[in-house]
Amino acid sequence: xxxxxxxxxxxxxxxxxxxxxxxxxxxxxxxxxxxxxxxxxxxxxxxxxxxxxxxxxxxxxxxxxxxxxxxxxxxxxxxxxxxxxxxxxxxxxxxxxxxxxxxxxxxxxxxxxxxxxxxxxxxxxxxxxxxxxxxxxxxxxxxxxxxxxxxxxxxxxxxxxxxxxxxxxxxxxxxxxxxxxxxxxxxxxxxxxxxxxxxxxxxxxxxxxxxxxxxxxxxxxxxxxxxxxxxxxxxxxxxxxxxxxxxxxxxxxxxxxxxxxxxxxxxxxxxxxxxxxxxxxxxxxxxxxxxxxxxxxxxxxxxxxxxxxxxxxxxxxxxxxxxxxxxxx
Amino acid sequence: xxxxxxxxxxxxxxxxxxxxxxxxxxxxxxxxxxxxxxxxxxxxxxxxxxxxxxxxxxxxxxxxxxxxxxxxxxxxxxxxxxxxxxxxxxxxxxxxxxxxxxxxxxxxxxxxxxxxxxxxxxxxxxxxxxxxxxxxxxxxxxxxxxxxxxxxxxxxxxxxxxxxxxxxxxxxxxxxxxxxxxxxxxxxxxxxxxxxxxxxxxxxxxxxxxxxxxxxxxxxxxxxxxxxxxxxxxxxxxxxxxxxxxxxxxxxxxxxxxxxxxxxxxxxxxx
Numbered sequence: 001x002x003x004x005x006x007x008x009x010x011x012x013x014x015x016x017x018x019x020x021x022x023x024x025x026x027x028x029x030x031x032x033x034x035x036x037x038x039x040x041x042x043x044x045x046x047x048x049x050x051x052x053x054x055x056x057x058x059x060x061x062x063x064x065x066x067x068x069x070x071x072x073x074x075x076x077x078x079x080x081x082x083x084x085x086x087x088x089x090x091x092x093x094x095x096x097x098x099x100x101x102x103x104x105x106x107x108x109x110x111x112x113x114x115x116x117x118x119x120x121x122x123x124x125x126x127x128x129x130x131x132x133x134x135x136x137x138x139x140x141x142x143x144x145x146x147x148x149x150x151x152x153x154x155x156x157x158x159x160x161x162x163x164x165x166x167x168x169x170x171x172x173x174x175x176x177x178x179x180x181x182x183x184x185x186x187x188x189x190x191x192x193x194x195x196x197x198x199x200x201x202x203x204x205x206x207x208x209x210x211x212x213x214x215x216x217x218x219x220x221x222x223x224x225x226x227x228x229x230x231x232x233x234x235x236x237x238x239x240x241x242x243x244x245x246x247x248x249x250x251x252x253x254x255x256x257x258x259x260x261x262x263x264x265x266x267x268x269x270x271x272x273x274x275x276x277x278x279x280x281x282x283x284x285x286x287x288x289x290x291x292x293x294x295x296x297x298x299x300x301x302x303x304x305x306x307x308x309x310x311x312x313x314x315x316x317x318x319x320x321x322x323x324x325x326x327x328x329x
Numbered sequence: 330x331x332x333x334x335x336x337x338x339x340x341x342x343x344x345x346x347x348x349x350x351x352x353x354x355x356x357x358x359x360x361x362x363x364x365x366x367x368x369x370x371x372x373x374x375x376x377x378x379x380x381x382x383x384x385x386x387x388x389x390x391x392x393x394x395x396x397x398x399x400x401x402x403x404x405x406x407x408x409x410x411x412x413x414x415x416x417x418x419x420x421x422x423x424x425x426x427x428x429x430x431x432x433x434x435x436x437x438x439x440x441x442x443x444x445x446x447x448x449x450x451x452x453x454x455x456x457x458x459x460x461x462x463x464x465x466x467x468x469x470x471x472x473x474x475x476x477x478x479x480x481x482x483x484x485x486x487x488x489x490x491x492x493x494x495x496x497x498x499x500x501x502x503x504x505x506x507x508x509x510x511x512x513x514x515x516x517x518x519x520x521x522x523x524x525x526x527x528x529x530x531x532x533x534x535x536x537x538x539x540x541x542x543x544x545x546x547x548x549x550x551x552x553x554x555x556x557x558x559x560x561x562x563x564x565x566x567x568x569x570x571x572x573x574x575x576x577x578x579x580x581x582x583x584x585x586x587x588x589x590x591x592x593x594x595x596x597x598x599x600x
Contacts, residue, residue, distance in 0.1 A: 048444040051597055073446040080444075084437030088367075097363055101445050101452075103354020143441070 001026055001181050002047060002151060006056035009042050016042045018205040019056065024198070026150070029177035031196030032185035039205040040185040041081055044155050047183070048078045061151050061181075074102075077144030081155040083136055087129035091120060091139045094128060095146055102147050114142040118172070134165035141172070152176060154184040158191060170195050225292040226262040226272060231285035234258050244278060246271035261292060356447035360455025361462075364429070368463040377424050378467055385413055389474050407484035408566040410474040411496035414467070415561060418503045419532060423524035425463060426507035427517040429456045430593065435515040443597055450590045457508055457586055464500040468493065488568030495565025498578035499557060503528050505585035512592040531557045 002024040009017040017039040024030035032040050045051045047058055049069040058065045061075040086094055092111050099107035115121045118138040123131060128139060137157060144152055157173065158166045173195055176182055186192055192199050193213050200210040209216055230237045234252045238260045241250040248265040252258060264271055272289055279286050368374040392409060430453075433439040442452055472493075478484050507524035514520050534556020542549035553559045560574040 045440075050440055050444050070446045070448075073444055076444070078441070078444045080437065080440050082437045084439075084441055086438060087436075097359060098441075098445065100359035101354065101356040101442075101447055103356075103446075 003059040007053050007058050008055045010054040016205055020207050022200045022210055024181050024183045026181045028197040029182045029195055031192035031199045033192045033199055034202035038202045044153050048076055049073050075149050077149040077152045079140045079144045079154040083140040085128045090125050092124040098143050099146050104147050114145045118142045134161050151181045156185055227292045228260045229288040234260050237284055241275055244274055357451040357455035360452045361458050364456050364459030365462055407475050407489040408492035410471050411492040412566045415496050415499045419525050419528040422503045422507045423521040425460045426511050427521040430511040431515050431517045431520045449593045453589050460504045461501050491565045491568040491570045495561050499561050502578045502581035505582040508589045512589045535559050
């Protein structure tokens with residue numbers, strides 16, 4: 001169980017993580033999804049006790065990450081993003097070392113067990129520098145599993161692996177999720193969709209959305225952009241829709257193969273029924289009317305776009321930094 | 330209660346993992362064993378040992394022939410070799426310590442260490458003790474010279490003991506001071522240079538004191554007492570064991586390791 005409450009990390013003036021709150025349940029894989037530099041690693045480092053938060057709190061397995069750091073560390077298995085290992089040690093030697101520091105009993109047998117678990121038992125006595133990237137990743141994972149912690153925190157475990165290794169690792173993560181509280185970060189959207197029971201989307205240090213992949217898809221029906229197709233003359237249909245209440249804009253998008261992209265005026269408005277009634281009432285043949293975002297990739301882009309739009313409205317042209325966000329939308 | 334839970338039964342392992350009970354662990358001992366093992370497997374450490382023994386051997390040879398020519402009673406000065414060794418420490422100690430924390434920081438392994446249930450002080454002490462233990466081995470190797478002296482003369486046993494005890498503590502203090510710089514920077518070369526410079530300054534403090542002794546004798550005495558030489562060359566190397574000298578080295582070790590720990594902690598806060 002991971003409970004994060006209003007967690008904030010500042011480096012001087014810059015806030016890397018701004019008031020993040022979410023929970024990760026036992027027996028579930030929680031995906032921490034966001035572009036590079038969104039604050040995923042910083043948040044995870046605070047959860048593992050590596051760095052203290054500036055404000056806010058977080059509980060891991062029932063212990064406060066700041067006040068009860070040692071208890072938290074005993075109960076967390078952590079795979080850091082860069083998978084730092086001692087290159088001159090053997091895989092087994094490294095696990096023995098970490099196990100001894102952790103005070104794991106019968107550490108040799110336990111090291112063999114976890115090496116077996118990650119499918120690396122036949123390379124137990126190879127020096128880590130001779131192992132491939134995928135194997136090193138698995139040594140790191142074995143290290144995280146060594147003390148059989150109830151909570152696993154894996155920072156971008158699939159980065160830099162070949163497609164086959166990625167598939168293997170994803171199935172291992174799913175498997176581990178069944179009997180652990182598992183938080184893992186990724187910037188690959190399809191991965192989060194495949195592996196996670198719950199997704200937390202973070203962008204620029206703030207959580208933009210969270211829920212199960214299905215819930216997020218459902219939420220997008222409200223406030224998100226809408227795609228409409230008509231049989232003929234999309235321009236005329238767009239003109240018609242533009243006049244409706246709750247619609248901010250409607251443009252024919254050549255990228256969408258002549259589909260009309262409709263932007264609702266409010267975050268919570270869903271003008272789909274009104275649009276459908278009007279279009280059909282005018283005798284235009286409606287082919288399709290659906291939320292623009294149907295997979296997590298589109299959902300993600302939608303959420304970050306909305307965030308950017310809101311910010312621009314709030315801050316006006318005060319800060320030029322908003323440029324980068326609108327680009328991503 | 331054991332952590333050896335069976336992974337093949339998820340339910341059971343989940344229940345057990347909630348209250349994992351570890352054996353009594355002494356983390357610094359694991360760190361110490363690994364670091365000491367690394368010294369004995371590292372070519373650099375052997376190169377240091379070789380260079381030191383070679384250099385000391387040449388000097389010892391010169392010292393012997395000079396003393397034999399003079400036919401004087403100065404021959405059996407057993408404090409000479411430990412004294413030379415302490416001088417060489419400004420080269421040896423930085424080379425032994427530069428890797429200890431800088432490499433972990435650069436490779437990112439420090440991040441893993443700091444998420445293990447172990448206080449920073451534990452692995453800093455483990456690493457320090459490993460470096461000191463390796464230095465102890467070097468120091469014991471120089472006993473060869475004492476054996477040679479013993480076979481052709483009659484060295485003063487009390488002086489020998491004092492000189493070697495002093496050289497041992499001196500080495501501990503210098504290594505601890507060098508630990509500070511390896512914690513400050515990720516660059517081993519910079520750590521080594523800054524360490525060597527610091528040790529030289531501490532070594533030459535009594536020379537600096539000479540320059541100001543006329544203008545400000547009290548300050549001069551203070552500066553001299555801060556330096557390493559005032560607590561070894563004229564006292565322990567000559568067989569005079571004073572509590573204040575032992576305390577000086579012990580407090581130097583504790584103080585330097587404390588500073589190192591704080592630096593590593595602050596790096597983490599800023600990381």
